[in-house]
Amino acid sequence: MAQPEPKIIFRHVNKIFGEGPGAFQAVKDFSLDIAEGEIVTVVGPSGCGKSTVMNIAAGLIPLTDGECLVHGREVKGPGPDRGVIFQQYALFPWLTVRKNVEFGLKLKGIKPEERRTLAEHYIEMVGLSDFADSLPKMLSGGMKQRCAIARAYAVDPEVLLMDEPFGALDALTRVRLQEQLLETWSQDKRTIMFITHDVDEAVYLANRVIVMAARPGRLSKIIKVNLPYPRTDEIRLSEEFIRIRNEVWRGVYSRGADAA
Amino acid sequence: MTKTDKNKRSIFVRMDKLATIGLGIISFILGIGLWWFATYVGSTNLPSPIDVVIRCFELAGNGQLFVDIFASMRRVLIGFLLGVSIAVPIGFLMGWYRLARGLIEPWIQFFRVIPPLAIIPLAIVTMGIDETPKIFVIFLAAFLSSVVATFQGVVNVDRTYINAARVLGASDWVIFRSVVVPASTPFILVGFRIGLGSAWATVVAAELIAAQSGLGFRMQQAQLYYDLPTIFVSLVAIGILGLIMDRLVGRADEYLTRWQEKGTA
Ligand SMILES: Nc1ncnc2c1ncn2[C@@H]1O[C@H](COP(=O)(O)OP(=O)(O)O)[C@@H](O)[C@H]1O
């Protein structure tokens, strides 16, 4: 069985911020392959380089050393083939929900009527049809993030990079958005790299959970989640889920794992 | 939020506003009353409010007041519009290009600490005594506050917005046009407001020093003849016009930045 080429490849990636005595190694020798259609979640203590790694794949931060390839091509800068969703939503506050969603479509040169139809579709997908002409300030945190998701999906990226997208939301909204994310994914099977500090969320979403450790930021453990999709409530409450969750928890928090 | 919620809240806001306006009127009447009383009992040699009103009607009746207002407003508007229309592009340039910032900023920081009025002697010597030197110092006042505000606005644009645009495929030019310009608008408008205020202050002072027309000139003339009511009329006109201009820019600001999330103050 021939393995298809991974969608995202990190090969011995190093990132050093600054130069000279003030230089700081944020990521050390990070290597990871993410297969097409896979959901990989990344957990680890704050400051361990999760965002840095993701931003390297997004093309927002240049790497110092090593290689990062997305769909077989070296990452040279950001592009609409990789949708990014930020924790701070990053909606343009001066644009309505509709205009936000249309922003990337416009840059792709899509005609106004088609733009509108497409935007309409994605706004409906995230359940914001009633707020299509509202400004972001009228939306709750969860609605803002749904709008950001619609904006990212609208340009039809092959890869989704999500940096703690649900981190600022209340538990109930978070669970709902997790379910929605998986539901959409079950239809389009996009490749997703998802950063979180929530161990439960990491296990619930992932094919594989990547545990990172700090000082220097590095990959410490890869934990495979052998649970079927769709991830029902039974699965979320199953013993296997809890066992994996505990394993991830120990990977992130136990001193023993960190010292190893 | 349901519709009734919204209605309820807007009623409260309106009642609040009414109360504020009512208090304002009461305070105004009390103040004028106090002034009138002070002049009535002769505890001051200021003109009474009645004298001032009479003089106001005289000056308005013979058109003098409007000629003065027109002369002052004309200088302010020309100087202000020139100032901001040059300040905004330069501010953007400074915020966007390090080179431009490095070259221009030292000059701006230097001229910023010189009160525009202090330029007047130089302006008169080099530009003569007609409109040019006055408009120039007003231009300078408006320019300096707006250029710094624009530049600050660009520098303070949230990186997240820029990154969000970049990952959607935006070029530098698109980022400038669609992110930097709208995101820095609130800063720029604050600069305009301060700029207009300082332009107004500057014009009046400039007219006190060197002019043949305008509200400042009128006060300076009245001073020679110990004509206090005219000084009062001019002062009140300066205050009211300043307030109107500030409100206009304030309204424009509210409208153009209505997308901003305002903290519950
Ligand atoms: N632009 C930068 N300059 C210097 N240090 C940075 C920069 N960005 C991140 N860092 C540092 O790199 C480390 C990793 O950051 P980050 O990837 O944001 O961590 P995480 O997302 O896991 O919390 C942190 O210690 C942070 O302070």
Ligand SMILES: [Mg+2]
């Ligand atoms: Mg982070």
